[in-house]
Amino acid sequence: MAKKKTARPTRPQKSAEPTTAQLRKEYYARRAAEQALDELGLRMDERPAPRGDAHWWAGTRDALDRLEIMHACWRFTGMAGYAPEPEDFDPDSGWPTAEEVEAVFGSWDKMLDESGIDDSIFGVVMEKALAAHEQLGARERELELRAGKLEAEAKKIPELRRREEVARAKRDEADDARAAAEAERDGLTRDRDAALSKVEALTAEVAELRAAAAARDEAPPAETELLEEMERTLTAAAATEEARDDLHERMERLRTEREQDRRAIAELTQLLARVDAEGAEAPDGTVVDAVEAPPATVLEAVERAAAESRHLVFAPKAFETASESPFRRPGLVLRTLRGLDALAARYAEGDMGKSLGQAAAEHGITQWKPDIAETTRKRYEDDYSFFLNGPGTPRLWVGPHIGLGSGSGAQFIARIYLHVSDGNDPDVPRGIYVAVVGRHLPDTTT
Template sequence: MGKRARRKGIEPDDSVRELAGLGPAAAGKAEPAVTDPADDTVALEPDGRLREVSLLVEEVDYVYQLYRWIILTGSVPKAQEWLKKEPWPHPDYVIDVFGSWEKFLAHAHVTTSPLLARLRAADAAEKDVAAGRKQVEKELARVEDLRRQVQTARLAREAAEAARGDERSRADRLQRALDAAETRAAAAEARLHERTAALDAAAAAGPDTAADERAAALADELDAVRAHREELLRQAEELREQAVQDAKTINRLSTVLAEQGDAGASAEGADASGGPDAGADPPATVAEAVERAAASAQALRFTDDAFTSAADSPYRRPAEILETLRTLDELAVLHADPDGFGRSLTQAATERGLTYKHDVSETARSRHPHEYSTTVDGHRVDLGPHVALGSGSGAGFIARIYLHVADGSGDVPRGMYVGHVGRHLPDTTT
């Protein structure tokens, strides 16, 4: 109807003309009717009300199409959408009638429609529900991951406890062997003393080659027994150190297991309340562990050599490095007090479960002076105090953290400085 109808060559019907107040004679040609030239009657002019009625009909038609679109699609159309869809009026025709697309929508009272407002609110609520569902699914996946981590930590703790039991049994066996060796050594020494006394007496009476040979054999046996005892003592000491490391590992795993259990419980509570998780993943490398420790440190300071050595370290348990550095930061806070804190750093570190050595040997320092030094604020300082990590052999299983502990009397301020993290520095055994 309207412009769209006229452009297709369709004329308004008689009813429209009657609405405009025209008689049947106006339904013919578009040109004005003329009388006989001989007649003095003036020619009829087109009535302007026909154009007005046509515009009104076009407005009604376009508004009807607008409401129809809203009912079918549930949304307010844009001009481009009617441009692409053939059954709908061309947007240019609508703009010709109403002046603009916005005036067209305002004329139909679409912008203030409470029905569309409720529809938009329903769409927003549906999006919120979908987002909440995704968040719940994400939290459930995270809780499941935490449960797997807890299970892994529990299995690791059980394996460590089993290994500790095996090491304890082995230590008991070695202790029994050591006691037996000491008994044999004491008996051999007693026999040697007896033989020596007998030989002294025989020597006074005259030479005896057979007795000398027996004495030499007994001395050799005694030396062998002593060497065996020394070996057993060394093995027993190693087993004791290994047992201490295993105990620390089990305690650490128990702590991690408890923390992850609490995190899992917190995550389940967060699922119910929709709260976010504040936890962080463990570091993947020693370098990442050092960076995270340096970022959160209160008093512990890190040199450039600490980051360089950490980047070169292949140690397989970077989370242990991060935990140890945070413990050292606690010690650095205590050490920052010039009046002291009631005990030595070695004692405080041992109480916190660290294998802390207050210095390295002078032989190692004299043989490798460059290795056991670092730079702090442009000043060269020595490294000595260190923490031992891991057990076994190889840089992937053992690590060291070397420190410089300044009392404030030298070139650098009082504090604890990390100079090396990672590989074991060379000493008298390497």
């Protein structure tokens, strides 16, 4: 049920002019007061009018004005980030005018001195903040330039790889042609030697026939046939010599082309190694210097990564397998291991909110494989297991692995096999462990 409202009493309205009764009442009250003062010996008309202290009031107003202006100065500095100038105090925006400041303090600079704002920690903080901002801007521009350079270098990689493949194909073709030329040369040499032996035998036989004919003083019919056979053999031997010379010239050309291809492949391989090593992230998140010399071997790449790693753990087997790897791009191995170290740092902190493969892609690791088939692991136990710190320490199994390179053969492709521990085993702390670096381990397809 709704609550019933009660009406408020109305107040009596005052009349515009006092009534006669009111005036009479006020008159008698005033007369009574005057009589009471007369009895006390006090007459109001004989006392001087009260006066105030103008100097005290002026000082108070001056102090209040000074406080108000200094408060405005500090408030402006706090909002704008710098001490105000005379033109900054706009009365339309609620600030005192420069004339009011000069009237109270004498000058603008004196007001700033008395406010103490120039010597406050606020100014020092602002200067340091501006200096830090300028340094950050310079660092950002430097990183943008470096990123642009790395992007430009990355765009060159496909062309460099194409040129390397072309040079490698030409070298292989030249090797095949050289081998065929050498086989042909050896065949012609054998034919030449056989022809020379036959010529010597025919020459000896002709000499014998001539000697016999001279003794009988007659020319045997067989001598003419032998001479003709010898001429044919000499002609064939001369043709063989000419063919052999041609083969020598071809072999020299092929040897020269092969040497040029070899130098081109070496230059392209070194350039790819530098590109592989550039742009990598160090464990603290900084960019590795682009002028760093690339590693010469896979073992050197693993040793360098292990020396600078802060979170990634390397098993002894990783160094053993790396020493046997003929992979031609050790710079790519180093860059991938550095990315894995950054990934291991994130994994050690706890749940990343995504899979390891997704997090690895953020560090430039794209060919991530989550695990090994169980049948493969059981069939090749020794290959897919390792000791954490040598015999007598925990034996672990590899699972996730990373593919490197493209093509076929251990010179062009490599693998990095890992063990990922969640920390449930007290003997194996949470982290990522590098078990094998180098050749593709055997599986059901090999």
